[in-house]
Amino acid sequence: MPVPSALTRFIAASGLTNLGDGIATIAWAWTASLLTRDPLLIALVPVALRLPWAVFALPAGVITDRTDRRRLILTMDAARMLAFLAAALALWAALPLPDAPETGTSAPLAFAALMLAALVVGVAEVFRDNAAQTMLPSLVPHERLEAANGRLWSVELAGNALIGPPLGALLIGLALPLPFIANAAAYGTAALIVAGLAGRYRAERPQPRSFRAELAEGLAFLRGSDLLRMLAVLTGLWNLFFMMGSIALVLHVQENLGLSSTAYGLILAAGAVGGITGGLMGEHVVRWLGPARTAQVTLAVSPPAFLLFALAPGPWSLALVLAVFDWAGFVWNTVSVATRQRMIPDALLGRVNSAYRLLAWGMMPLGLLLSGLLVRLTDGPLPRGLALTTPFLAASLGSVAVVLWGWGPLGRLLGRKRPRR
Numbered sequence: 001m002p003v004p005s006a007l008t009r010f011i012a013a014s015g016l017t018n019l020g021d022g023i024a025t026i027a028w029a030w031t032a033s034l035l036t037r038d039p040l041l042i043a044l045v046p047v048a049l050r051l052p053w054a055v056f057a058l059p060a061g062v063i064t065d066r067t068d069r070r071r072l073i074l075t076m077d078a079a080r081m082l083a084f085l086a087a088a089l090a091l092w093a094a095l096p097l098p099d100a101p102e103t104g105t106s107a108p109l110a111f112a113a114l115m116l117a118a119l120v121v122g123v124a125e126v127f128r129d130n131a132a133q134t135m136l137p138s139l140v141p142h143e144r145l146e147a148a149n150g151r152l153w154s155v156e157l158a159g160n161a162l163i164g165p166p167l168g169a170l171l172i173g174l175a176l177p178l179p180f181i182a183n184a185a186a187y188g189t190a191a192l193i194v195a196g197l198a199g200r201y202r203a204e205r206p207q208p209r210s211f212r213a214e215l216a217e218g219l220a221f222l223r224g225s226d227l228l229r230m231l232a233v234l235t236g237l238w239n240l241f242f243m244m245g246s247i248a249l250v251l252h253v254q255e256n257l258g259l260s261s262t263a264y265g266l267i268l269a270a271g272a273v274g275g276i277t278g279g280l281m282g283e284h285v286v287r288w289l290g291p292a293r294t295a296q297v298t299l300a301v302s303p304p305a306f307l308l309f310a311l312a313p314g315p316w317s318l319a320l321v322l323a324v325f326d327w328a329g330f331v332w333n334t335v336s337v338a339t340r341q342r343m344i345p346d347a348l349l350g351r352v353n354s355a356y357r358l359l360a361w362g363m364m365p366l367g368l369l370l371s372g373l374l375v376r377l378t379d380g381p382l383p384r385g386l387a388l389t390t391p392f393l394a395a396s397l398g399s400v401a402v403v404l405w406g407w408g409p410l411g412r413l414l415g416r417k418r419p420r421r
Helices: 005-035 039-066 069-094 108-138 142-174 178-195 211-223 226-256 261-289 291-300 302-311 315-343 346-361 364-378 390-414
Strands: none
Touching (some): 005 261, 039 069, 039 108, 039 211, 039 346, 039 364, 069 178, 108 142, 108 315, 211 226, 211 346, 226 261, 226 315, 226 390, 261 291, 261 315, 291 315, 291 390, 302 315, 302 390, 315 346
């Protein structure tokens, strides 16, 4: 087993990359909103980030199981560093930006560069995240997976949503390209940390077969597990609704609540506090309630939370709702991720994990597009302010249906004794 410091270095590198992701959380959407006020065009940027999950998730699983996972992480972090540097240069060349039009973009070349950078970052994220999630069980005993995942997610979320968004807002206020430069620095430093990890992180497995045969083996494992399929579908539907709300939140905060980028970053930071708390408490909540009841309760938080996103009258109430919402999401992850890390053999972990995440993350682009389309279709028949809240209302109704459908199967399947290798 690797020395204990390996886990610490791994978490530190993940924390840095997630700090970059947190800076980018506000930088992508806010920069797009400075180039256009068209909600559908703004949604295309996060679509470029998430669409690769639907296209590359399955190939990423086969490659993860065939290669050294540490080297794959290094390569993807370097690719993201270069993409952010290119976006920073394109935005710098476009300054000063004209006023953003209601349709079209004020700087087409800068918008195209933003889209291309988002696409490269999204593709790299698919391979990097799959490799990282399959590498973690090599660093800790299986009985400590909940604790290790909780520690990892808490550090990641501290960077992703507590420190990153306010820092991103500050950097945007200083100069638009600065958050993209900061991202490049974060990914480059993380790559150096991972490069120093000792050990071998290639799965022990039989003689490699054809790409198609190995892919089919991973899909067959997922297809044969009722529990993993249920968790993947429920997570995918939740992510669809979450993405509907996340892109709507940018314009809702700007236009309905009249808040600045700094206030928006602080609202996201409040959500991070809830998520960090959920990551640290997840192991204890699972021990107290059991995995089945924990999953049921955290899933049921979604419908009222989405509704309250639309009804919250100001930044403090919105921040509180987001904190509770993120707390529930990370406690849910404690159950779902540790369950599949235990159930899936190491030689299959990359392929099954990627098939799982194809279902779980592949619905994100659809949620983003639905959000932009809902606002565009209802803006006119409804007042603009009300139209901006329709994605929240649709997500609330949709998640009610998901809770009603998933409650019973979650209790039945997770209530069984969890298999171990």
